[in-house]
Amino acid sequence: MSLDHRLSAEHEELRKTVEAFAHDVVAPSIGEFWENHQFPYEIIREMGRMGLFGLPYSEEYGGMGGDFLALCLAIEELARVDSSVAVTLEAGVSLGSMPIYLYGTEEQKRTWLPDLCSGAALGAFGLTEPGGGSDAGGTLTTARLDEETNEWVINGTKCFITNSGTDITSLVTVTAVTGRKPDGRPLISSIIVPSGTPGFTVGAPYSKVGWNASDTRELSFSDCRVPAANLLGEQGRGYAQFLRILDEGRVAISALATGLAQGCVDESVAYAKTREAFGKPIGANQAIQFKLADMDMRAYTARTAWRDAAARMAHGEPFKKQASMAKLYSCEVAVTNAREATQVHGGYGFMNEYPVARMWRDSKILEIGEGTSEVQRMLIARELGLEA
Template identity: 50%
Template sequence: MASGRFTTSAARPKSANTCPGCVPGQAIWGFGLTEPTAGSDAGGSKTTAMRDGSHWVINGSKIFITNAASEMTLGVTVQAVTGSRPNGKPEYTCFIVENGTRGFKAVPMKKKMMWRASNTAELYFDDVRVPAENILGRPGDGFHQMLKTLDGGRLSIAAMGLGGAQGAYDAALSYARKREQFGQPISKFQAVAFKLADSAMEIECGRNLLYKACWLRDQKRSFEKEAAMAKLYCSELMGRVANHAVQIHGGYGLMKEYNVERFYRDQKLLDIGEGTSEVQRIVISRYIGC
């Protein structure tokens, strides 16, 4: 391996989720798919890898890559174009690139609207040479590997949306019970009570949808459609509930002293990460036969 940290094939990470130290939380790993001109169109990647003897030479860039430029980051798994298939479409292959490899640079991205504690990076590959053994799986498997990873990642985004919705709801309910206007808690006013009732109902619906998708995966059954549904519903659910929570807080909901302001900002990433809401609707429509 390029930097010598992974000295045997057994120790080398088989995926971004099984790198040495990642499971116990001692290290993290980047998932290099998105590019400046290839976001929702994951098949539009321009990063290339050319075979040169016993090595591959990678050139290109990635953007909005989570966990890729932290002090704990060991490296990234990167998708690159490695040729063309018989039908003329690009062939994609995933490579393991360790930090410290010559020509590889990870630059942290700052000034984000939300998730400021989450490490996000731009990646640059300038004639980055990696051994042929650094291919993840087999040549040409890259696109399938990335899409499969996204299917699982959608469950994580859905869980974030569900948890965020629950947090915003809990904060709004607590505030509404304590805040008094016109001589009574604002939770007694129908306009506020109905927002809370709708939120409670939708959170329960989202929880059941997500749990079903996770159960299907645990049972090793097809879960891709349900994962897309859960991701779409729970991410947008948090937006609706956070919006209600800010409204219920009134002017205080706009102040950083109250958590609902952060819930409101943090939610927006969930509509975009692991495939936008629009992409999820495309995925679902294909699974139902449209």
Template identity: 60%
Template sequence: MFELSQEHEDFRKVVRDFAEKEVAPHIADWDRASHFPTDLVPKMGELGLFGLVVPEQFGGSAAPGQGDFTSLCVAIEELGRVDQSIGITLSAGVGLGINPILTYGSDEQKARYLPDLVAGRALAGFGLTEPEAGSDAGATKTRAGRDEDEWVINGAKAFITNSGTDITSVVTVTARTGTNENGTAQISAIMVPAGTPGFTVEPPYHKLGWHVSDTHGLTFEDCRVPAGNLLGEQGEGFKQFLKTLDDGRVAISALALGCAQACLEMATDYAGTRMAFGRPIGVNQGVSFQLADLAVMVEAARLLTYKAAWLKDELAEGRRSVREVKHAAAIAKLHSTEAAVTATRIATQVFGGNGFMEEYPVARFYRDAKILEIGEGTSEVQRMLIARGLGLPQA
């Protein structure tokens, strides 16, 4: 059975120390100003956070053909415990930026992009979601046609993380490149370097939460890139992004776990010191029972998250099946994200009026949590996948 090794726990302490020293003192100001801290990314790179699943030949720390996905989840959890925006910057930077290139890229593509991405000198995005194609990603309308030795891309993407920073180097975009024999859209993935003519990064969204995370819409108008920018094989984009999302769901589960853990810690501390009617409010069962329930949710989220991460690492070693990982990822993502949303509600309630004030971190976590139930597959999609994993008939 799985368990975190002493090396993982030692690594947790390193990341927690980094988050508390480099993020915690500044995050309220960054959040208030919706400021993306570009200078923090190289520091995360120096710590090795972007290279945990990347082979040493590209600057990472993983053995050839292997990657310690569990360590990545530890890092995301600990960053997310201090701030969710910084946690998603790492999660998306690796899962959506680095992993598609690492998994499907050519030797030339890997050599060109991975060293800077691993070092934190650059970030990459993954353009999948569109204004009319979210959960139904197969409804992609962005198109890419061949014109001799170039792809010409036209369309739009929505809600793309790490796509418009000063250090964004490339965005991998899914696009229709033809029609399959059965009449379905042929989807391919194409790499579009930042600054390419015809590639426009729209103004940042005014979001409910994740104020420190970089998120933009993207438009492509006769955007031309070399034919060699195709990622993997033509027509394989649908399979590629499904695999990418499977991994991302475990990472989002770790991010949600960090959120729930932070809320449990803050609310427990507050309940032990906030006085009402001459005694700490934690004495009251109305408060203590809620925190007890929250502790159970957090512990379950931790076990589900790290079981899924462990299975992912076992899969890399050939000891588990893709089906097992997909099922565990959906379960972990569903429970952890819904637990995180509940955790923020409980913590805000324990803080009372103070919980509604922005100077208390619980308010930021409350705003940040809801997107966890939406991104990387909604809760409804996770329930569909879990039901499918049970072998139930499908429509």
């Protein structure tokens, strides 16, 4: 397969449009939202009007008829300015609406996707549990089918769930144990739970290190009842479903991490040109030049990695290893670039009024969410044929 990742005219036009939106609309106001731990509803509504939440979906469901590459390009450009806004889009599509698009019935798609594609509503994916973390197969949340009422009765707790408690969240797809295999292993299924369902409680927003302008909550289910028809895909296939969802999501997270890494370069280059010390701009010092050159090189390599994974996915080729490598590399690059950008800014880099301080605090979660760096190394090793 060719590694020529030059963008088509349509993709480049989209990239430039989102780039302008990020700098003209997001950048001037997001700092205040971030400082006050507020969700930027008007920014998200504008992103919806631009069609960003419907980029990879067909027009029959309210989408833009684009592809996954288009979504990732938008995510990267947003993350160059702010990760909270970028992850709201990434999670809203990759985790919120994509499971319904891939595995939903025709009725489920027509019920939920139009509002999700328009940005009028957000969806969330309830996978992680307080005692689970990387061991997603150890799900403790249960769902029992009440045959008399033909309803699923759900009990359990989910944690760290993005987009799950906003005023426009319409649903959360949760994984739950719905039975046991003959060998005793759990049968995990995915079930759509509409917001406001009795027995479904959304916790208060977490106090987080970063991503302060995004919504992250704990969810609890106590005899929460939803119709049997809310089962997403086949019963017992929830584990396989979320494995595929996470494979694709890693490419999107890699794009987000690349955007943050590039944003650190953008901010540091601009600062180095204007900040003077000892009678000259600090960017004239070779030590700073080398630091910025390395930062730009890392961002470029990360971009090449996620675009390669996206191209393989688009061509129907195996991409699991490439997605894990892109996710692993770009997220570690983001942390490194954020640290270096803070260093370039000196004392100002420690002040939250400067974007690099926000980027520094936003970067660490990238090595944890949607598969830790350790998990990515395990997956790569398995793709190399090494035993688990």
